[in-house]
Amino acid sequence: MDTTKNKNWTLESSPAKLEEILPGGVVKCHLSPRNCVIQEGKVGFCKVRGNRGGRLVTLNYGKGVHSTEETIETEAVFHFAPGERILSLGNIGCMLNCGYCHNWKTSQAKYVTDKDVYYYTPEQVVETALKHGIRVISWTYNDPVVWHEFILDTAKLAKEAGLINLYKSAFFISEEAIDELLPVIDIFSISLKSISPEYYRKVTTGWVEPVLAGIKKVYDAGKYVEVSTLMVTDISDDEETARKISQWVLDELGPNVPLHFVRFHPDYKMSNSIRTPVDRLLKARDVARSMGVEHVYLGNVNDVEGTNTSCNNCNALLVTRYGLNAEIIGLDSKGCCSQCGHDAHFKLLGEHQANAPVELREDALAAYEKRKFEWHGDIVSLHAQVLNTEDFEQTVYLRRNYTDGHNSDWKSLTLRPHESYRFIIAKARIDETGPEVWLPNGVNSNLHEVFDRAHFPTESIEEIGISQNDITPTIGYEGKQNMYEQVIKLVSQA
Template sequence: MANRKWRESGYPARLAEKLPDGVVRCHLSPRNCKIRPGQHGFCMVRANRGGELVSLNYGRSVHATEETIETEAVFHYEPGARILSMGNIGCMLNCDYCHNWKTSQARFVEDKDVFHYTPEEVVDIAERHGIQVISWTYNDPVVWHEFVSETARLASDRGIVNLYKSAFFISPEAVAELLPVIDIFSISIKSMDPKYYRRVTKGWIEPVLEATEQVYRSGRHVEVSTLMVTDLSDTEQNARDMARFVGERLGPEVPTHFVRFHPDYKMTDTVRTPVERLERARRVALDMGLEHVYLGNVYDTESTNTWCRSCGLLQITRYGLNARLVGLTPGGACAGCGTDARVRRLPHPAAPPAVLPDLPAGERHDSARFDWHGDIRAVHVRVVNTADSPRAVFHRRLRRDHPDTGWTRIPMAPRESYRFISAQSFDDETGVVVAVPDGCTSSLHQVFDRAHFPTTEASAGTVNADVTPLPRYVRPSR
């Protein structure tokens, strides 16, 4: 539910050191912030209350949202899996191009974007909708440490996989607490240039690389990505440095993603990364010996697919945020030659939601349609059951060449608010239609590239859909 007083309560924080005069030091990130009574750390969501370190964002979240695992730059763990994405408030960095700046920078957070969940509620949502992966994502889960750790442990006990999508500016002690409960790490290395890190992210690179190595040595599944910012980090040298780090300090088998940038936050006076620069970066990394290199935030390219490294068989096709297994065994081997594809599979994948040829007869449904346009090829759909009894809502894809796509059914508990992503999955797909019965409401929210928060309701329009999404950052007047 929405929480109007998220700044007022505190939850006991871990990784704290007490110093003289009521000062506390936070050991969650490499900043090791020294916080005086009544003050906050850099992240603005860890504070000193009466000489005790507390977390102000425990259970404070953006709306829980069903997405796909590809949203998180994870291509080698149960491709196409549905995930429950959970994001919070605050961040240990302040990147000039942040796509989630309205929630990552706590001073910009609006109460309407804040919801409250307990660990049990998060796990219950996943179980009720047949979702086997919870993703800790959006702004950055590092500053949500206590809630992530406790909820992930509960999820693990119930057989649910945990995914951690992070810039990973984190201390070794915090990583050690995550390893027992996190199964998948998707780590965003912003650049391999230390000066760039200091200037653009307000952090520093060495702890990120060390923490990434710490995860890799643990044997947990890890994939890495880097955002190729136009005319700043979209260079062959950055690609070479990234490939060298992965090949020498991790392993050439680690999936590596070069991600397309869109202008946002304080960096809107530029353009999207030219796709040919991304393709060149991928070729450089492959030539240097990396085995699995992909592009992110792009459509209509084969550089998002997976082929067998032995026989060349096409194993996984991807379009946008969707994946289809075409040459992979249930155990993660090549269907052609049996070579290990290094794709981890869930032992018992959940059945997909039911698809019906038509809407239920005898029910009246209100419908809303969203058409893909420009670079807006995904939408978050929020549906709310306002009734005291169960309901079901439906959605279907619109395709030029395949009109009979069927209606996907989503069951809704009484008074439930649910949010899910629909992203273009075929080149002939033109949009999506949502149908809700009496007692339910729906709203559509545009998503730019990979999912971000907050999203803008479709009726608000766009500001140049090919470049920068809403809301736009307004620099303070001097």
């Protein structure tokens, strides 16, 4: 990864797939259902695919935000290798413009700053995953659709290296593009915003029909699929929405496909709101389960029912989850209940010992810098970004603090010479007060507060300070209108 900052990321372009050359030097892009017709020197809706010399090009090939080590639960994937570490990569641009987007500073290309853009080759991505013992690469954050060419090239190399590819997307994508993804993507975690065509048009600027068709297409192709829906406060957090989405999942995919109802975090054009009340999420889960959906979960919540997995036959506890952490306690090697043998519909990868606890005395770190962070309000996860400035390997250590004054076991992270690495730390139990990151001389760090599991923060607390509970001190969206009241009116009139 090239960590060079402040280059103009829009200057370099690469040939794009799915082009149609039209008369007069015009091109049509067939990556999304928009089928943008683009004049010479212009860009399409996503702002990262354009016309250069009468040919379709991509402006974001190999360009994205910092790769981040996370857990697979971050991507609303609960039944494939619970607790598995993943390498998440996001890019620039999007085929949609959702009014509540929490990654709008990267999904909407006009807000992207050069300092936040990193440069990758497919080989570097695969090398990073292998070096850190990571078995799953996740294409995520803003939305992977607009990174099509880079994903195809990298995912192919990843599969050749024995890695698994996960695609976390709103899936506003053409059938032709899906056909190109199917040979290299193993897991599809798809955000279905709503079943309502009007909601899609007004809130996301897209349309729902190709999203539904795309989900069905990858499922019918035999790919692993999970579906999630963001329950926006007072807009899409009602029982009827839960009922319609559940019915579609049952009719088109089947009762075994996991369904997630995700808590909304106010942001972008819809910041004049509150997080989704948890009781509404619980009600949505009850509705789906009563209709026959077997695996229904809640996202962006802690300390509530709806995150663990129990056997639907004998009620034995199979997987415990807290925040973005998971532990398998009742599954056999085939993904079945170890108590009664009932098929719990899990895909497992087997034992993996990478990043195991290490034995260490605190006095051995006397020369290290300790960075301590305390969980507060709804801030229960953090991105730590570390940079080894030395010409030799360095080791960073991490542990967690608890209310009784005790600490967790140590975990370690080895950095290659001049390596920049970013990883998530998420609250793992109710009595945890926060983490400590211990840094040797020559390793710099930044900490970034994470507001929900799909959020990629671009500003660190060193730049903007620590938030007050759930209120980010980041300079907000400067649009002249707030969509929230408008959409409330739309829903009430429907």
